[in-house]
Amino acid sequence: MTGAIGLVFTLAAGASPPDCPITFTDVAEASGLRFMHDRGSTPEHRLPEMVGAGVAWLDYDNDGWMDLYIVQSGPLPPAKSAKSRDRFFRNNRDGTFTDVTEKAGFRDSGYGMGAIAADYDNDGFIDLLVTGYRGNTLYHNNGDGTFTDVTAKAGIRNPPWGTSAAWGDFDGDGYLDLFIGQYADDTRDKSLFCGDRATGVRDYCPPIMYDGTVSVLYRNNGNGTFTDVTREAGLGHALGKALGVLFVDIDLDGKPDIYVANDEVMNFLFHNLGNGRFEDISISSGTGFGLEGNPQGGMGLDAGDLDGDGLPDIVVANFEGETNEYYRNLGGGVFEDLSVSSGFGPPTVNYVKFGLNLLDVDNDGDLDAFVSNGHIYDRPRRQGTRSEQKPQLLWNDGKGRFREHGCGAPFQRELVGRGSAVADYDNDGDPDIAVSSSGGPFQLLRNDGTHGNWLGIQLVGRRSNRQGIGARLVVETPSGRKLSRFVQAGSSYLSTSDPRVLFGLAEEKSVRRLTVYWPSGVVQVVENPPIGRYSTVEETAPPRP
Amino acid sequence: MLVLALLAAVLSVPEPAATPGALEVGERLLARKQYAPAERELRRAVEADPSSARAHGNLALALLPQRKVGEAVAEARLAAAFGPASAEAHFIFGMALAADGKPLDAIREYERAVELAPKAIGPISALAAAYAAAEDPRTVATYEKVVALLPADPSVPADLAEYLWRVQRVEDGNAAIERALATFPSSADLRVRWGRSLAQQERFADAAEALEAARHLGADDAATLALLADVYERAGRVEEARATLGAAVARYPRDPALAHALGRLWLADGKTEAAFPQLENAALARPSAAEYQLDYGRVLEASGRMADAEAAYRRAITLSPNLPAAHYALGRLLQREDRKEEAQKELATHHALYERGRRLVAAADVQDAETSLAWTLLREGKASEALEGFRKLPESPESLRGQAAALQRLGRPADAVRALERAHELAPEDARIALLLATERATAPKP
Numbered sequence: 005m006t007g008a009i010g011l012v013f014t015l016a017a018g019a020s021p022p023d024c025p026i027t028f029t030d031v032a033e034a035s036g037l038r039f040m041h042d043r044g045s046t047p048e049h050r051l052p053e054m055v056g057a058g059v060a061w062l063d064y065d066n067d068g069w070m071d072l073y074i075v076q077s078g079p080l081p082p083a084k085s086a087k088s089r090d091r092f093f094r095n096n097r098d099g100t101f102t103d104v105t106e107k108a109g110f111r112d113s114g115y116g117m118g119a120i121a122a123d124y125d126n127d128g129f130i131d132l133l134v135t136g137y138r139g140n141t142l143y144h145n146n147g148d149g150t151f152t153d154v155t156a157k158a159g160i161r162n163p164p165w166g167t168s169a170a171w172g173d174f175d176g177d178g179y180l181d182l183f184i185g186q187y188a189d190d191t192r193d194k195s196l197f198c199g200d201r202a203t204g205v206r207d208y209c210p211p212i213m214y215d216g217t218v219s220v221l222y223r224n225n226g227n228g229t230f231t232d233v234t235r236e237a238g239l240g241h242a243l244g245k246a247l248g249v250l251f252v253d254i255d256l257d258g259k260p261d262i263y264v265a266n267d268e269v270m271n272f273l274f275h276n277l278g279n280g281r282f283e284d285i286s287i288s289s290g291t292g293f294g295l296e297g298n299p300q301g302g303m304g305l306d307a308g309d310l311d312g313d314g315l316p317d318i319v320v321a322n323f324e325g326e327t328n329e330y331y332r333n334l335g336g337g338v339f340e341d342l343s344v345s346s347g348f349g350p351p352t353v354n355y356v357k358f359g360l361n362l363l364d365v366d367n368d369g370d371l372d373a374f375v376s377n378g379h380i381y382d383r384p385r386r387q388g389t390r391s392e393q394k395p396q397l398l399w400n401d402g403k404g405r406f407r408e409h410g411c412g413a414p415f416q417r418e419l420v421g422r423g424s425a426v427a428d429y430d431n432d433g434d435p436d437i438a439v440s441s442s443g444g445p446f447q448l449l450r451n452d453g454t455h456g457n458w459l460g461i462q463l464v465g466r467r468s469n470r471q472g473i474g475a476r477l478v479v480e481t482p483s484g485r486k487l488s489r490f491v492q493a494g495s496s497y498l499s500t501s502d503p504r505v506l507f508g509l510a511e512e513k514s515v516r517r518l519t520v521y522w523p524s525g526v527v528q529v530v531e532n533p534p535i536g537r538y539s540t541v542e543e544t545a546p547p548r549p
Numbered sequence: 550m551l552v553l554a555l556l557a558a559v560l561s562v563p564e565p566a567a568t569p570g571a572l573e574v575g576e577r578l579l580a581r582k583q584y585a586p587a588e589r590e591l592r593r594a595v596e597a598d599p600s601s602a603r604a605h606g607n608l609a610l611a612l613l614p615q616r617k618v619g620e621a622v623a624e625a626r627l628a629a630a631f632g633p634a635s636a637e638a639h640f641i642f643g644m645a646l647a648a649d650g651k652p653l654d655a656i657r658e659y660e661r662a663v664e665l666a667p668k669a670i671g672p673i674s675a676l677a678a679a680y681a682a683a684e685d686p687r688t689v690a691t692y693e694k695v696v697a698l699l700p701a702d703p704s705v706p707a708d709l710a711e712y713l714w715r716v717q718r719v720e721d722g723n724a725a726i727e728r729a730l731a732t733f734p735s736s737a738d739l740r741v742r743w744g745r746s747l748a749q750q751e752r753f754a755d756a757a758e759a760l761e762a763a764r765h766l767g768a769d770d771a772a773t774l775a776l777l778a779d780v781y782e783r784a785g786r787v788e789e790a791r792a793t794l795g796a797a798v799a800r801y802p803r804d805p806a807l808a809h810a811l812g813r814l815w816l817a818d819g820k821t822e823a824a825f826p827q828l829e830n831a832a833l834a835r836p837s838a839a840e841y842q843l844d845y846g847r848v849l850e851a852s853g854r855m856a857d858a859e860a861a862y863r864r865a866i867t868l869s870p871n872l873p874a875a876h877y878a879l880g881r882l883l884q885r886e887d888r889k890e891e892a893q894k895e896l897a898t899h900h901a902l903y904e905r906g907r908r909l910v911a912a913a914d915v916q917d918a919e920t921s922l923a924w925t926l927l928r929e930g931k932a933s934e935a936l937e938g939f940r941k942l943p944e945s946p947e948s949l950r951g952q953a954a955a956l957q958r959l960g961r962p963a964d965a966v967r968a969l970e971r972a973h974e975l976a977p978e979d980a981r982i983a984l985l986l987a988t989e990r991a992t993a994p995k996p
Binding site for chain 2: 192195196197198199201202204209210212213269270287288290293296297298299334338340344345346347350353354385386387388
């Protein structure tokens with residue numbers, strides 16, 4: 005694992021950031037990441053055109069540097085041409101990337117949506133699920149720089165419209181299971197006209213006009229195959245329009261729960277009962293609706309400890325006219341809606357929000373938020389609203405209050421933003437951001453500037469799944485501060501972030517203790533882990549027999 | 550406009566032989582809007598001179614406001630019969646027919662009145678409005694004639710613009726109002742109507758500009774200020790919305806709607822202390838408004854006064870048992886207080902109400918989009934596909950009107966008439982369908 009020393013330590017823990025302690029710069033072009041998304045626009049304005057697409061960070065060759073998969077969508081219907089293929093870029097470890105799509109064996113030319121990476125067979129190499137309209141593809145990493153399409157062999161049937169997906173070990177057997185969000189049933193598309201009836205100019209129909217569908221939970225059989233257990237798990241009744249999904253252990257009982265952001269339908273929170281079944285606590289938890297009890301246009305989402313109480317809170321990106329949601333976890337399966345009072349929501353109300361990532365942009369120890377914005381309509385009716393919109397950065401003041409302030413030229417650039425994923429691609433100890441835009445260029449926002457100290461951790465599970473997906477990590481600093489982070493595979497919108505955990509430490513010059521709560525139940529303590537670099541923590545428990 | 554027309558009609562009906570006492574007294578009472586006594590006197594006048602068009606016409610005018618429509622039609626019919634050359638008599642007859650739900654007959658009488666007195670304001674104004682209701686192609690030309698007759702009245706071009714907006718000729722409507730604004734730059738009313746339309750067009754920034762201009766011209770009534778604040782908010786200019794409402798509340802301190810709107814804005818920004826007095830004032834001033842009780846509950850809850858908040862939520866539910874948000878707010882509060890059973894009950898009620906509402910909205914939106922597709926196909930010349938689309942829709946005046954248009958395009962006029970007859974049965978008051986039916990009947994070949 006390559007390390008890097010942390011930068012200048014000027015931020016006090018929890019301090020409000022000065023105007024811009026850090027700056028983001030779009031280095032996609034300079035890094036060799038030339039990618040233009042094609043939404044495959046049709047005269048009919050079909051629903052899938054406004055949804056895609058996402059990106060995934062994955063270290064496919066285990067060199068300690070994050071590589072990048074970018075999903076392509078159009079044309080619609082798919083032309084199966086090379087031009088419509090997703091692209092895969094190897095990280096050259098010098099700030100540049102090389103397109104290795106062909107070499108790696110990626111030949112997906114379907115109408116792509118999302119990319120969710122994880123090592124599902126615990127062989128030490130990260131695999132990849134690509135979701136799409138009318139077809140998902142599961143790629144197995146062969147460990148030699150190539151991937152093989154194992155969709156059929158693995159038993160991943162192709163439901164109509166996979167969007168976001170997430171990997172998590174819901175049954176605790178040490179193998180990652182898979183939850184694939186399903187969007188709407190668009191078979192009605194051809195019988196609808198939306199837009200300006202007087203002129204005959206079409207636009208996209210709002211999702212409320214389409215029926216919901218049931219998302220799919222696959223249990224990993226541990227032998228490279230999966231079984232659809234949606235019904236047995238008690239999820240077969242949940243008709244939603246899933247755009248964002250994640251595994252999150254809301255009550256820290258070691259059993260990952262599932263949260264789903266639905267579009268114009270109540271969001272779902274499925275509590276893992278531990279017997280292979282889930283209980284729907286969407287309503288009683290207070291995470292199903294907005295502050296006033298209305299369903300919202302849920303898109304991307306993330307989970308993290310925003311208020312420092314050790315519990316994962318949930319944030320959701322919503323449609324224009326709605327705020328982003330911040331559901332504060334009170335424990336006991338109950339959440340409090342702090343969207344307005346925290347300042348997290350109001351700055352976002354005029355945007356159509358998609359990607360949403362919690363990240364500590366300046367390494368001051370608290371989680372800030374990045375929001376990728378872009379309208380769904382070609383011609384938004386509301387005056388002054390454009391399809392292209394600026395992204396946003398929401399700064400956490402360390403007390404759970406947020407302030408919006410973009411830092412750098414990318415926050416002035418308007419694009420039709422969609423999926424976003426965070427990774428420290430240059431291993432300098434700060435989070436960078438990959439952003440996909442609908443019908444526009446890919447962006448890589450490099451994080452530069454003055455940061456606090458940091459600690460980077462990569463987990464290697466033995467009894468748990470190989471990547472430690474679902475683990476909780478708690479850092480205690482000499483000043484007594486406790487920071488909690490959670491390892492996820494699949495979050496934001498159609499995307500996968502860096503699975504390594506990055507702790508911002510502000511001025512702390514050391515870490516007293518790191519405690520890893522593994523999905524297996526093992527609790528592992530690492531005293532005085534080195535800061536300013538990435539370290540590997542291997543689970544102490546032996547593998548299952 | 551209508552009242553002036555009535556009075557003009559009263560005063561200008563030609564003088565036949567009549568009993569001057571009863572007729573004059575009746576007309577004076579009518580002018581004072583004392584309809585029942587006017588009716589008595591005018592009946593005496595009719596008895597005295599059964600062939601007096603003036604007496605019959607004014608009697609009809611006295612009967613109409615008393616909702617004695619059938620009798621008014623009969624009297625107006627006699628007025629027109631005894632005064633065939635009287636524009637006023639035909640005008641009154643037209644008004645009575647319109648009140649009786651016979652818009653096409655009313656148009657016929659208005660047209661007769663306009664023929665007899667092309668420069669009389671009342672008949673041609675009524676004719677323009679009647680054409681507009683029927684979406685008759687002659688509407689615009691007729692309004693333009695009214696504009697020529699009343700060049701100093703800004704309400705006429707505004708009426709024309711509103712007609713154009715209503716029939717989806719948005720750009721034409723905008724052009725009409727902009728011409729009117731150039732002619733009447735100091736008309737606050739024109740700018741208010743323009744601002745309202747711009748808000749409907751979701752041109753919120755322009756709407757705010759128009760309403761600000763109206764405000765400077767004196768349109769600072771509570772409704773206009775509330776609208777201005779609303780468009781500011783929708784334009785994402787919350788500070789200006791708050792400033793507008795703040796000024797409005799200061800000017801109209803007894804208006805609970807303004808206080809409520811201001812309180813909601815503060816609450817949406819997490820400013821509980823600022824929101825509290827406004828929402829409390831609104832709730833106290835209008836205790837029967839469920840929404841006000843609900844928002845009062847929210848600000849009480851945000852202030853930590855849980856028991857008071859619960860009481861406010863319960864008042865909102867009592868006032869409006871089907872208000873989903875009130876059940877949700879109460880359920881969430883109970884949940885936080887660990888009263889899980891009660892909470893579940895409220896949250897379940899909320900969910901059921903919300904689901905029902907969502908399904909209704911979705912079904913309506915889908916039907917609207919399916920209807921739009923059928924009309925688009927028709928416009929593109931695909932009449933057979935359009936007909937199929939209209940037939941798949943649930944039967945309604947709109948779907949039948951579409952079927953008729955498609956059938957007419959397919960050269961099946963008799964079927965088109967049948968579709969319109971059914972539409973007319975479903976919506977006898979719809980002047981547009983009545984006019985289409987009359988036109989189709991007139992042009993369809995006789996069997």
